[in-house]
Amino acid sequence: MIYDIGVVGLGVMGTNIAKNMSRNGFKVVTFDFYDDVRENRTAELKAENVDVASSMETFIDSLKKPRNILLLVKAGEVTDMTIEQIVPHLVEGDTLIDGGNEQYENTRRRNLALTEKGINFIGMGVSGGEEGALNGPSLMPGGQREAYDNVSDILEKIAAKADDGKPCVTYIGSDGSGHYVKMIHNGIEYADMELIAETYYFMKHGLGMSNKEMSAVFDEWNKGDLNSYLIEITARILEFKDEEGNYVLDLILDKAGQKGTGKWTGIEGLKLGIPLSLVTDSVFVRCLSSLVEERKLVSEAYDSQIKTISSGDKASILEDLKNALYISKLMSYSQGFRLLREAGSIYDWNLKLGEISMIWRKGCIIRAQFLEEINRAYENTPDLSNLLLDDYFRNVVKNSHPSLRKIGILAIENEIPMPAFLSALSYFDSMKQERVSSNMIQAQRDYFGAHTYERIDQPGVFHTDWQ
Ligand SMILES: NC(=O)C1=CN([C@@H]2O[C@H](COP(=O)(O)OP(=O)(O)OC[C@H]3O[C@@H](n4cnc5c(N)ncnc54)[C@H](OP(=O)(O)O)[C@@H]3O)[C@@H](O)[C@H]2O)C=CC1
Ligand SMILES: O=C(CO)[C@H](O)[C@H](O)COP(=O)(O)O
Structure with missing residues (x-):
């Protein structure tokens, strides 16, 4: 034959x-x-x-x-x-x-x-x-x-x-463009998973919710804008019991494995100079989770426990949490697609970002309804530099960033670790500043190393004798 x-x-x-x-x-x-x-x-x-x-x-x-x-x-x-x-x-x-x-x-x-x-x-x-x-x-x-x-x-x-x-x-x-795109897919997968894991942790420890309640909430969220494979399996994982009636999730050691594609994505962000904080934070959380013995020692040394949130109405906190999760995910995709855009140009690949979002709609781990919106954004504006500039996403972020702030404040006040959520908020707060704090970095570099700086009022390269 x-x-x-x-x-x-x-x-x-x-x-x-x-x-x-x-x-x-x-x-x-x-x-x-x-x-x-x-x-x-x-x-x-x-x-x-x-x-x-x-x-x-x-x-x-x-x-x-x-x-x-x-x-x-x-x-x-x-x-x-x-x-x-x-x-x-x-x-x-x-x-x-x-x-x-x-x-x-x-x-x-x-x-x-x-x-x-x-x-x-x-x-x-x-x-x-x-x-x-x-x-x-x-x-x-x-x-x-x-x-x-x-x-x-x-x-x-x-x-x-x-x-x-x-x-x-x-x-x-x-x-190498196909494997590059798969690498970015996996980096985004890491951040999606981390955001969901932090959401679960906030519900469990901050709101004192049972596995059954959390599963029902994820099922409900899966009917809306957050509809995705990872949200769907999270609901199933939360309710899954073994033969003895124990929740399997509660028996799993909190030590995340990784084979390296998330790390490669983070390294690529550093290499091309594109912010990719949600992916890198998600990789580092997996690293931190592996320091099981060290975490135990630090936990004993500080004896400082997560507090149950005592203020506010649970239904409205959950609504904020859903909105916060959605726009944090959007921040992560805006970073991932920004890196793809840069790579397409640097490696001369002419990557079609809208088409890439379309082939992630089914079959893959990050499959989600949300990817249709990303495609629409690139169809409207093929050279869109950042998804945050798309009209639809701008409205979503404008309406939902107060929710992300409220969740961030609750996390900080109640000692609930939410590095990816806080990273999403920091990225947004930094990106929306016309002027950030880096004039100070430039001044310091020039002070100690005569590294020079540019000015806002005239072209050229300058050095000051700071002493
Ligand atoms: N599993 C998954 O969910 C996904 C996997 N991938 C990728 O697909 C590829 C295959 O994955 P998967 O099928 O899960 O992996 P498996 O480990 O099941 O199979 C890998 C294959 O590689 C062969 N192999 C492993 N080590 C050696 C060795 N030292 N010398 C010769 N052959 C070797 C195995 O042969 P033998 O059976 O004899 O050991 C087997 O044929 C990997 O690159 C993986 O990263 C991509 C997407 C998803
Ligand atoms: O490629 C994949 C899915 O798209 C694999 O599931 C991925 O390799 C899992 O990665 P890790 O083990 O690092 O969590």
Whole structure:
């Protein structure tokens, strides 16, 4: 048989994407370098009309030309090793697609090296986890346009479909752009998750709400502007009990893991000089959460507990909390999309920000109703520099920032840690100042290091003899 596409790597993602392709009518052959993995997966894949090749040679020989091969292996060295093993079997015009969570610099490097051999290389962000891979992920492919066109039919069929029927995949741009966009997706995912976690903590400790009550509130919020996958699963997590009737959430150690994509996003914000405080704060909260023993010691040393909020009406505080969560999320997206805009220009990718928001509407972890509004903002003003300048979002923020302030004050007064919320407020309060405090920074730099400064009243570069 001649197959339409090959998949290498029979982990969770590779197995499920291969099944998804087959269910969509494509002939799929798979391969894994480990004999036992191939053996273990054969029956399961056979039941889905997916074949498992017994050797790399038979795998390559059975593919339609030019060949399209999707890699779903561990990012980094394993991907390099996998490419090294496959490339000698390929010829000019063949395409490798890397669906792992890879650093975009690695993708640029591989794209360049393989282009010299006449082999196309697409770095494709895949989001949606195990379930998305099987039933429809959001796909972010970047690389040679003509190589994308060769596989666009397969990618459009396997991708999630938004409510208007459009597939959640689009050509992102050249070399590492697809993996870059996936990285930003994950950074935004970190901030969305952190904001929701802080909301839960505020409800639990500040308002003394039960898991059942909190679950009902998140369910209610999911019917409005906050409608999203992460809000939906939060409601389910809050009410979930084990066989003994215990809430599983309450038994989970408060130590967050991370595989690195949030950190990469933060580093990229620092590298390009674009504020990305909600993502970086969210990464640092995960780091802080890991200092379990140290937190215990500091907690004992200060013996200062969170207070239950004693003033105000609970219903109106919850309304403020909902508004505060919404505009904090907006601040985070305004930072994330601002970074994408900068990267598109610096790396010459011509990123279409509206289209990117559209392919995140379904299939991925940050899928949300809110992304339709982001697309509308960029359709109205394609070169919009910051989402805060869109008319619709400006009205939302104008109406809701007093809520964010009230929640911030309650958090500070009652010792409830809400770093991402406070970061959102600080970002907004700083961005809306025509003049910020940095004239003082410039004066200090000039004082101690003769670093010079610019003036507001005349052009040029100046130095003052401050002594
Ligand atoms: N899981 C998720 O939700 C998502 C994952 N991704 C990305 O997709 C890629 C695959 O993920 P996933 O399927 O979850 O990962 P798995 O760990 O389930 O599978 C990874 C694949 O890499 C192979 N592999 C791992 N280590 C080695 C090694 N040292 N040498 C050779 N092969 C190795 C595995 O082979 P073996 O089975 O023999 O160990 C397997 O085929 C990753 O890059 C991941 O970041 C992207 C989006 C979501
Ligand atoms: O890519 C993903 C979804 O889009 C993964 O779920 C992500 O890798 C999870 O990251 P982390 O383990 O760092 O929380």
